[in-house]
Structure formats: C-alpha cells, structure tokens
Amino acid sequence: MNKVNKIPADKVLIQVQDLSFSYGSVKAVKNITMDIARNAVTALIGPSGCGKTTFLRCFNRMHDLYTGNHYEGRVVMEGTDVLGKGVDLTELRAGTGMVFQKPTPFPMSVFDNVAYGLKLKGIRNRTELSDRVEAVLKHAALWEEVKDRLKEGASGLSGGQQQRLVIARALAVEPKVILFDEPTSALDPISTSKIEELIFQLKQEVTVIIVTHNMQQAARISDYTAFMYVGELIEFDETDVIFTNPNVKLTEEYITGRFG
Amino acid sequence: MNTLTKRKIQNKVALSLSVLAAAIGLFWLFFILWDVFRHGLSFITPDLFTKDPVPPGFEGGGLRNAFVGQMLITLVAMVIGIPIGVLGGTFLSEYGRHSKLGRFISTLSDIMVSVPSIVIGTFVYAIMVKPIGHFNGWAGGVALAIIMIPVVIRTTEDMMSLVPWSLREAAFALGAPYYKVITQVVYRGAATGIFTGILLSIARVAGETAPLLFTSFNNSFFTTNLNDSTPSLTVTIFQYAMGPYDDWHGMAWAAALVITVAILFITIAGRLLIKWRYRS
Numbered sequence: 313m314n315k316v317n318k319i320p321a322d323k324v325l326i327q328v329q330d331l332s333f334s335y336g337s338v339k340a341v342k343n344i345t346m347d348i349a350r351n352a353v354t355a356l357i358g359p360s361g362c363g364k365t366t367f368l369r370c371f372n373r374m375h376d377l378y379t380g381n382h383y384e385g386r387v388v389m390e391g392t393d394v395l396g397k398g399v400d401l402t403e404l405r406a407g408t409g410m411v412f413q414k415p416t417p418f419p420m421s422v423f424d425n426v427a428y429g430l431k432l433k434g435i436r437n438r439t440e441l442s443d444r445v446e447a448v449l450k451h452a453a454l455w456e457e458v459k460d461r462l463k464e465g466a467s468g469l470s471g472g473q474q475q476r477l478v479i480a481r482a483l484a485v486e487p488k489v490i491l492f493d494e495p496t497s498a499l500d501p502i503s504t505s506k507i508e509e510l511i512f513q514l515k516q517e518v519t520v521i522i523v524t525h526n527m528q529q530a531a532r533i534s535d536y537t538a539f540m541y542v543g544e545l546i547e548f549d550e551t552d553v554i555f556t557n558p559n560v561k562l563t564e565e566y567i568t569g570r571f572g
Numbered sequence: 573m574n575t576l577t578k579r580k581i582q583n584k585v586a587l588s589l590s591v592l593a594a595a596i597g598l599f600w601l602f603f604i605l606w607d608v609f610r611h612g613l614s615f616i617t618p619d620l621f622t623k624d625p626v627p628p629g630f631e632g633g634g635l636r637n638a639f640v641g642q643m644l645i646t647l648v649a650m651v652i653g654i655p656i657g658v659l660g661g662t663f664l665s666e667y668g669r670h671s672k673l674g675r676f677i678s679t680l681s682d683i684m685v686s687v688p689s690i691v692i693g694t695f696v697y698a699i700m701v702k703p704i705g706h707f708n709g710w711a712g713g714v715a716l717a718i719i720m721i722p723v724v725i726r727t728t729e730d731m732m733s734l735v736p737w738s739l740r741e742a743a744f745a746l747g748a749p750y751y752k753v754i755t756q757v758v759y760r761g762a763a764t765g766i767f768t769g770i771l772l773s774i775a776r777v778a779g780e781t782a783p784l785l786f787t788s789f790n791n792s793f794f795t796t797n798l799n800d801s802t803p804s805l806t807v808t809i810f811q812y813a814m815g816p817y818d819d820w821h822g823m824a825w826a827a828a829l830v831i832t833v834a835i836l837f838i839t840i841a842g843r844l845l846i847k848w849r850y851r852s
Contacts (some may be wrong), residue, residue: 406747
C-alpha cells in the first residue's frame, strides 16, 4: 500500500490515522491513513462498493445515526479526534457540511432552506438572515435564478438548482469542511459543470472532500485523489500524479477503465 | 388459441369482474345517500338546529342539544386523541423504528383499529361510568378518543416514514438535534398527510354510536355539562328511529342526513388536501 504523504504539515487540516469502520461484522473501511489538505479538493475514487462513501460519512460521523456501527483509529481535525467519546455531534456536523447524491431541499421555501442552518445557530435577526442568505446564494451562483422566488417552495426548483441550493445551505453556516457524496451523479451535464465550477471556487474558503464515480470530474476539480478498492486505500497522491503516472498498477487499471 | 389472445381474454374477464365489484359497492353507497336525502331533506329546517326536543305528542322542536353535545364529545375526543396519536406515531416512525417495543406497539395499535367499538364502549363504561355512578360526556369523549388513537398513530407513522431518510440526514448534517429534525423537517414533509389522517379519524369517530351508548348515553335537554349524560346525534338517531312517533323518525332521518353530509364533507376535504399536496 502506498501512503504517500507529500502534504506539508502546515497545510494539513485532517489527519486520518489507521481508520477502520465496520457495519456490524462487515469491515467496510480498512486501516486508512491519509491527510486531507486545507483549502483543497480531495477526491475519493474507486469502484462501487469500495467504501468511499462509508469513509466520507466518517468525517461527520453520519454512521452514528444507526446502531451496530463501529469505528477504529482516529480522524484528527485541528488537534481533536472527531471519533472521540466527548465530541459533540451537533457541533461537529454544524462545522462539516454535507451534500448528497440526490438534492435534499427541505419542504420549505428557498429562503428558509438556506436560513435553516443559520437559525440552528441561533441567528434570529431578520436583516442579518436575509443579508447572509443573499450573500451565500450569490456565492453559489444561484441568486439571479431564485431572487424572485425566495418565498416559493424549494421543491419547485430544477434538480441542478436544488443541488446548488443545498450547497448554499451548507455554505451558509461557514463550515470548515464540506463533504460531497457524488453530488452530480443525478444531474445533467450543464448543471454538473456549474456545480464543478462552484466546488472549484469553494476551496478558497473551505476544504472539500468529494466522492465521485466520474474520473474526469476528479481530474478536473481535485488537487488530491485517493483511490480505494475493497475498503482499502490503494493510492493517494496529487491528482496529476494519480492520473498521469500512478505508482500502483491497480490504480492505473482503474483509471484507464480496465475494471470497475 | 395463442398466448396473446388468451391473455387478452383473461384481461377482459378480470377487468369486467373488477368493474362489476366497484359498481356493486358504489350502488349501495349511492342508494344509502339517496335514501338519506329523500327522507331527511324535508325535515331540515332552521328549527332542527336552533330548538331542543319537545315532549312526545307536541309539535315542533329540534335537535340543537344533540348537535352541540356531539360537537363537545368529538372535541374532547380530538383533544385527547390527536396529540397522543401524533406523538405515538412519531415515536414509532422515529425513535422506535428498529426496536422490539416499537414493533410491539405498532402491532398492538393495528389490532386496536379492528376492536369492535362496542367493546371500547363497555370498557370505558367499566372505568369511567360505573365507578362514578352515572353516564357522562367525558366518558363518551374518551371512548371516541380510544378509537381515534390507533387510526392517527397509523397514518402519522406511515406519513412520516414516507419522508425520505436522506432529508433527515441532510438536517443532521447541518447539526440539527433529532427533535428539531422531526419538528422542523419531518413534520413539514408529512404535514398534509398527518392532517388528512386526523380529518379521516374524526370522520371515523363522528359516526360512532355503540361506544357512546354506554358512556355519554343521551339527554333530551340542552347541556354543556359533560359531567352528566350528554346527547349526541348518533345515539339520538338510534333512539328516535326506534321510537313510535313519525316526527321522531323524520328527525332521525334529518340528523342522519346532517351527520352523513358532515362526514362526507370532512372525508372529501381530506382527499382534496392529499390531491392538492401531491400536485404541487
């Protein structure tokens, strides 16, 4: 296994140390050790069932919602192990946005969707709310499309707009990390490129970890790429290296479409 | 005969049978509606709603007492039944999803739906009438609430389970605690369905007679005092229809018409709501 660690220590936001995760007795993530760089996009690639989504969901401990799951190892973010016992999950998740495969707008208005996380944080002031909603919608390049329908139900937006709305909702609470779980696999090419562009810009203020099945997408938007296979981290390196000159044969075979 | 012709014939037979079955069901429904309208409509007068019953042999009078009593008893049932039903359904859909206790309660609640309502009437008689020594409106309300609860539990649980898990996860991912996920996201997503379930459960209990016979019984006088026997439309219909006087029969028809129309209205409102919800 290749554990290339070229990321300089001062650029590291999260250190994954010997992380394993099991659903009951099934070990889905096996002894992963890697660093996640601050203000960069890290892509997780690999064939279906390789554990990349499972791995992603360890960062905000989504697995804790279900019983019978078990973590081993550490995920250290800014000095604290997020898998530790005393960690406040609400706080952890509020600082770690997540965007899912299918858009998940809440059954409320466009405005209320974006304001949701802010209200959770206790922001009640109307002007502050609307200022921040507007700013974040502009940031997500959605403002022009929705500024006249802020009061309308979010379910009326198109799939791509919904996905950008959900990204805006995650951005609104100013998280340190945003986790993307195949955010464009349910979208058309135009919406996909808008979201890719957005993710690419996002890294100026947040750290992005993205699971994707789309090789070109990983190549286009990510700075680092991790290739996973049956729960193991096979190779992790700068995206350019992974895609042009991988060290492991398995990586090369996957990238070139010989399996998976 | 080739397979295709055979399939087409099978299809036609199945279709005819199901249309026939639907027609038979609808026939009786419309027959009943028509009969109730035919007999009851001429007795619908302002007096029916504004006057109380007069002693047998006297002309006139109405059923104001029964309308008011019915509303009071139903109101008591709603105040008890809706919160318990909605909270119970919430528990089953959210907290008790994979627990043995949850499954046990869910099964129990389903059995409760099919318990004969007269059994519930006698049960409430035993705990709320016998110990007190006289019939009372509260007992009627409680009996109706007991019938309502499993209906509301079932619809609430079903409607909340329809809200996709990804939506809950998205709310959790923003750092929402579970109670906020439920009240702000899941309830919103399931609101129309839950509300419809509540409406249908009201319609279900508003037409019950048996559970009231042993509990609130009946009263020929106007009363808002639920500590005493309280009149209701259904028990009044029962008594008037059995009575020997023609104008009693007429008023029973009128009351039957009013309650049928009211329940029909509530049910249709519930259905329209679902339709409106799923169109938008």
